[in-house]
Amino acid sequence: MATGRTHRPATRSRGIPEATVARLPLYLRALTALSERSVPTVSSEELAAAAGVNSAKLRKDFSYLGSYGTRGVGYDVEYLVYQISRELGLTQDWPVVIVGIGNLGAALANYGGFASRGFRVAALIDADPAMAGKPVAGIPVQHSDDLEKIIQDNGVSIGVIATPAGAAQAVCDRLVAAGVTSILNFAPTVLSVPDGVDVRKVDLSIELQILAFHEQRKAGEEAAAADGGVPAAAARGESADQGPDGDMPAVMPA
């Protein structure tokens, strides 16, 4: 999950729940795949399976957009692709800038999933003068001194931050000051932005940590099941000599 928007209590956009909006890209991807195979119509059941959700949820999601299905038949694939694209705003061109052209920034610049959905990489920006002019993904990297000018000349409203954590807030401030109102943040920091600016974050290591949590739990349960014993307390860490709930800290509190 990536949250962090400016918490919009009233005005739930046209009545479409946030959770539904977050799933629309999923449906769109599945529909695009069907479209490429020239499948004319699809039922909620089939599409739900392809998108990895439950069919009731999918139908309710679509009901927020309107009645675009035909009872007894299903949904017209092309029609739905258009409707969802329009709802998401993908029928227009969105110029984006990527700031911070390290490994991740370069990967993002090369990522095909952007261009195919109306996102156009308008510029790549990096603070390292040695990078300036060097082409990445066919686009010459520009120096961050020109950030404001680049934003304004290209009418950019969406910025992607892929800098180290330390530089992220400063870059964010400059982007916002230059007119950017949506930010996708890959740096592991909490960005503070004024009202009216949306921030979404993607943290690569957070997802891994969540997996580790469940993985550990699985291992614990397994061991407990083998012992035929209590839920899951032992066989969790590596040092076994801990309290009844494994509470002994490495560093005691004051």
Place this chain on the structure above:
Amino acid sequence: MATGRTHRPATRSRGIPEATVARLPLYLRALTALSERSVPTVSSEELAAAAGVNSAKLRKDFSYLGSYGTRGVGYDVEYLVYQISRELGLTQDWPVVIVGIGNLGAALANYGGFASRGFRVAALIDADPAMAGKPVAGIPVQHSDDLEKIIQDNGVSIGVIATPAGAAQAVCDRLVAAGVTSILNFAPTVLSVPDGVDVRKVDLSIELQILAFHEQRKAGEEAAAADGGVPAAAARGESADQGPDGDMPAVMPA
């Protein structure tokens, strides 16, 4: 958000809500930063601000772990770092493999956030024979023929998929067959896995699409406000000659 696990209805792990688990890495990051600055204690209010959440939520989250705070004082930073790390399973070593060493895979291999949290990149795997032996982030890439052996030799239980979408399911199946029980998927596909295997996905373009949705809505509201008119229906698409709700499709349904 990244969902897609095998839906665990009963056994909500030790009673810790999923939403809380997803925030623990956030707290941990903020606490680690405090620890590096040698801050001894922190109040829920301060820590919440640093993590970008509300303080009541943070206190409730911590209450699921136990009573680790001191009223009138706050939380002991080092102690809390340890407790959260232990809860997330980061006190043990997690060998991971990254499959698909393109731009993204290389970025992941170089990403510092893994190593600093108990994740060790045990191997890099790619299907391209030309990549074999080539070092990325100091680790020689191995060919995917040896995938099963690599998994077993290193006791890997967490796999990262950074291949093209078309190859993802096949790689996933092989990882699972070889013993991997947690998968972080960067490929834009829905993976199907047997029960007991957790999948989390990160889709770079989904987040951008969600931003576009809000961006479009902002633009629409702005225009409507300027017109002094109805909510947001006009000024959305580019072609203005549409129905009362902008419903005319580019492709009519059958």
Place this chain on the structure above:
DNA sequence: CCATCTTTGTGCACGCGTTCACAAAGACAT
């Protein structure tokens, strides 16, 4: 030892999201 002040931990209420289950709508065959 007592009073005051700070901050945690949590009971409670509310709202959002999910799921069930079914009526309504339409396709299709006869």
Place this chain on the structure above:
DNA sequence: ATGTCTTTGTGAACGCGTGCACAAAGATGG
């Protein structure tokens, strides 16, 4: 035209997550 069958769209119930607001706990000062 009528009946059957499929599939949508949605009302209603439920459960989870969030945020408020406050009592309990402990620190601190006199």
